[in-house]
Amino acid sequence: MAQLTYRSAVARGIAQEMRRDERVVLIGEDVAGAGGVFKTTEGLLGEFGPRRVIDTPISEQAIIGAAMGAAMTGLRPIAEIMFADFFAVCWDIVANQIAKTRYMTNGQVSVPLVIKSGNGGSLRFGAQHSQAVENWAMAVPGLKVVTPATPRDVVGLMAAAVRSDDPVLFFEHKGLYAMKGEVPDGEIVDELGTAVVRRAGTDATILALGLTVGRAFDAAAQLAATGIEAEVIDVRSLVPLDIRTILASLNKTGRLFTVEENPRLLGWGAEIASIVAEEGFWDLDGPVQRITTPHIPLPAADSLEDLVIPSADLVAATVTKALRA
Secondary structure (H helix, E strand, O other): OOEEEEEHHHHHHHHHHHHHOOOOOEEEEEOOOOOOOOOOOOOOOHHHHHOEEOOOOOHHHHHHHHHHHHHHHHOOEEEEEEEEHHHOOOOOHHHHHHHOOOEEEEOOOOOOOEEEEEEOOOOOOOOOOOOOHHHHHHHHOOEEEEEEEEEOHEEEEEEHHHHHHEEEEEEEEEEHHOEEEOOOOOOOOOOOOOOEEEEEOOOOEEEOHHHHHHHHHHHHHHHOOOOOOOOEEOOOEOOOOOOHHHHHHHHHHHHEEEEEEEEEOOHHHHHHHHHHHHOHHOOOOOEEEEEEEEOOOOOHHHHHHHOOOHHHHHHHHHHHHHHOO
């Protein structure tokens, strides 16, 4: 068992799959010699060489276009888009080509690739470098979407993503890169579409993703001090979505809260709330409540960014008010 940072776990997960399968290659800006702008690919060039760890020009369209072509012709590429905000630059290739090729060719051509990206706020990078864009991705049929919240899950979900025959968007939260956690020795492989109960509880279910998992966990500790036992579920995978785990928890607690970094309009919690209304309505003892970032561009000022991204205090206060109303 090793203590790894989240960023080191990214490199370990990629290395695990590159050692296992020589078809796996890594491509992106500064991923080779520099080890990545966020240092998530350090050491990979030294182990696997420049034929499999490839630096590119500053062109998201070139990176994703090259990765798509490589996947169509037998490789299993991992492409890095430095900031998730920059998906907007190459979204046509992702949404109209990569996501649809297997379907439109009736399975004759598959595109088994992973696109990894630094996602989300909390580092004061401003409105163009701090967006949490998982909801963009989950709206496109043909894409799988995952967001790990722990170093161990980074490794396991990266393995599952690389081994998938469908394209996977792998969102690494920038605000978690420095966090440390225990990662077991040996090969780690998770299953896409599985949520994890991080804390058991009986009074409320709190769903969280990426950065908000830790904040939901801290909120649950605050609630426990007041006699409220909250169950915290790390959603991990948005497509596929583990609705069974969510509904099983709701059946036990009767109350459901989502903690989302996405802007409120059309966030991932809205889709879960819709599914729960259809499939778990009679288990609800009150309305689903979404705790989200407001529908505004993320501010760069530290005090304002802290104000708009859901905090543990806000989560605890919202749950307390709802349960004691």
